[in-house]
Amino acid sequence: MNPLELTLGIMTAVGGFVDISELVFAAKSGSTFGYALIWVFAVGTIGIIVFSEMSGRVAAVAKQPVFNLMRHRLGLKLGLVTLAASAISNLITCAAEVGGVALILNYLTGAPYLLMAILMVAGMIASIWILPFAWIERIYGLLGLFMLVFVAALVAIDPPWDKIARGFVPQVPHGLSTKELLTFAYFSVAILSAVMFPYEVYFYSSGGIEEGWGPKDILTNRMTSIIGMGLGSTLAIAILASSAQLFGPANVDPAIPGTAALESAIPFGRWGLVLALLGMFFAVSGAAVETCMANAYGISQFFGWMWGRHKKPWEAPRYTLTWIALFLLALLIVLTGVDVMTLVEFAILFSILVLPLTYLPLLLLAGDKKYMREHVNGPFAKTLGWLYFAIITSAAVAALPLYFLTSGGNG
Amino acid sequence: MTPDGRIKLVSELLDLPLIDSEGKYCGIVDDIEFEGTRELKLGALLVGPGAYAGRLPGWIMWLIDRIAGDRIVRVPMTTVRTITDAVHLKCPGRELGLHRSEAAAARWIPHKGAM
Numbered sequence: 209m210n211p212l213e214l215t216l217g218i219m220t221a222v223g224g225f226v227d228i229s230e231l232v233f234a235a236k237s238g239s240t241f242g243y244a245l246i247w248v249f250a251v252g253t254i255g256i257i258v259f260s261e262m263s264g265r266v267a268a269v270a271k272q273p274v275f276n277l278m279r280h281r282l283g284l285k286l287g288l289v290t291l292a293a294s295a296i297s298n299l300i301t302c303a304a305e306v307g308g309v310a311l312i313l314n315y316l317t318g319a320p321y322l323l324m325a326i327l328m329v330a331g332m333i334a335s336i337w338i339l340p341f342a343w344i345e346r347i348y349g350l351l352g353l354f355m356l357v358f359v360a361a362l363v364a365i366d367p368p369w370d371k372i373a374r375g376f377v378p379q380v381p382h383g384l385s386t387k388e389l390l391t392f393a394y395f396s397v398a399i400l401s402a403v404m405f406p407y408e409v410y411f412y413s414s415g416g417i418e419e420g421w422g423p424k425d426i427l428t429n430r431m432t433s434i435i436g437m438g439l440g441s442t443l444a445i446a447i448l449a450s451s452a453q454l455f456g457p458a459n460v461d462p463a464i465p466g467t468a469a470l471e472s473a474i475p476f477g478r479w480g481l482v483l484a485l486l487g488m489f490f491a492v493s494g495a496a497v498e499t500c501m502a503n504a505y506g507i508s509q510f511f512g513w514m515w516g517r518h519k520k521p522w523e524a525p526r527y528t529l530t531w532i533a534l535f536l537l538a539l540l541i542v543l544t545g546v547d548v549m550t551l552v553e554f555a556i557l558f559s560i561l562v563l564p565l566t567y568l569p570l571l572l573l574a575g576d577k578k579y580m581r582e583h584v585n586g587p588f589a590k591t592l593g594w595l596y597f598a599i600i601t602s603a604a605v606a607a608l609p610l611y612f613l614t615s616g617g618n619g
Numbered sequence: 620m621t622p623d624g625r626i627k628l629v630s631e632l633l634d635l636p637l638i639d640s641e642g643k644y645c646g647i648v649d650d651i652e653f654e655g656t657r658e659l660k661l662g663a664l665l666v667g668p669g670a671y672a673g674r675l676p677g678w679i680m681w682l683i684d685r686i687a688g689d690r691i692v693r694v695p696m697t698t699v700r701t702i703t704d705a706v707h708l709k710c711p712g713r714e715l716g717l718h719r720s721e722a723a724a725a726r727w728i729p730h731k732g733a734m
Contacts, residue, residue: 272636272704279647280634280704284674287634340734512636512647512666514721520733525724579704 220349221436227495228308238451246375252403263413264429275509305496348494354487364475401560504531645712
């Protein structure tokens with residue numbers, strides 16, 4: 209295990225953890241329910257760690273990408289359903305990230321939102337075209353570390369740490385009306401969906417193959433998943449806690465993504481605001497790139513095409529055309545003028561609906577001795593995996609009714 | 620496993636990726652062709668959207684036909700080296716016609732600018 213590679217991998221995972229949906233729902237959760245939803249972020253984080261570790265292990269041992277193995281395991285018909293579901297979910301998520309990053313650029317520069325969306329998509333296409341995989345992953349991930357300003361901002365406002373600590377204990381606040389209880393349940397489902405977006409796992413496992421992981425990298429994979437994603441989630445929790453401390457008592461509804469940046473502006477002034485917006489810019493851009501690449505990975509792997517950015521774009525031509533087309537489709541969705549928050553809500557809703565379908569094949573593969581040999585899921589990973597499968601299935605069943613009953617969490 | 624060994628067709632061969640002698644992915648085993656009348660033997664692997672027929676409902680096949688066409692490439696079993704978690708071929712995919720779609724797509728892509 210190379211310590212430098214490991215450190216870089218962990219830092220990349222930390223910087224790349226937060227995306228537009230987490231940003232929005234962390235801030236909204238804090239202002240609406242105080243610290244009471246921190247535990248849902250913690251539960252979701254353990255879930256994404258469990259499935260990322262599993263997907264990295266499958267990539268390292270079977271040396272085949274998840275979608276290749278998934279089709280072989282599920283067959284063409286069910287495999288195609290899974291592919292279609294995850295492709296639509298990833299596309300909507302990518303559009304939400306593109307809209308989000310355009311909005312952040314609009315805050316930073318004052319330039320028109322739609323023009324920023326066009327320029328950003330052109331910039332992101334250029335970055336994937338020019339840079340090899342490791343650079344793409346590292347640049348967006350490491351620059352996303354500007355988001356650490358949210359942790360510093362939380363420390364600076366000296367929050368009630370005892371209340372934050374109590375937020376990690378699973379709870380439902382007392383004295384809520386039925387309507388508020390439903391909204392609390394909807395927020396819980398939305399946070400789980402945002403933290404466990406399927407694209408993260410597909411990007412992570414395909415990335416492992418891009419970087420040539422083998423069985424010797426299993427420990428690196430485990431540490432990157434646990435430490436990187438564990439620390440990454442502290443960024444989201446810091447946004448939630450600052451929002452609970454600053455926005456909740458003032459009755460501020462962080463209805464747009466940019467509101468979260470004020471959490472850093474209040475203690476640190478102008479530079480706090482700039483750093484927060486820069487962190488958000490790189491983190492959300494990274495998420496846009498990851499969703500798009502993850503989608504192209506899935507489609508290419510399912511049909512047995514050449515894939516990956518460790519190759520030159522012309523060496524994997526159908527993969528290249530696919531990720532460019534997906535970026536343009538995401539841009540088209542944004543250019544229709546649909547509101548970013550609506551896109552975020554659709555991304556959350558669609559992702560949670562397809563989450564069981566996308567994680568089940570992974571669970572089956574990681575538990576299959578034929579592929580995994582001595583690295584097959586042990587009792588601990590198996591128990592956690594099936595427990596989380598039950599959790600996300602329950603959340604998927606509840607998501608649609610909760611969405612309609614609460615008008616998308618707006619009461 | 621070797622091509623002349625006993626193979627559980629559906630669970631072990633169908634939907635496996637094909638990797639050619641240059642290490643390139645060049646499709647998926649979409650269907651299987653048999654030879655012989657009394658004693659059935661594996662004749663070839665069928666690759667391409669046309670080979671989905673019979674495995675998918677008619678309306679999906681209609682859609683796939685419009686989007687991807689009905690092309691089928693035959694990969695004779697004599698060109699298969701090993702079958703593990705992928706089917707490894709003895710020769711480059713282009714010798715079997717497996718790289719036509721990639722080559723067609725490559726014509727749209729400029730060969731410059733990437734690190």
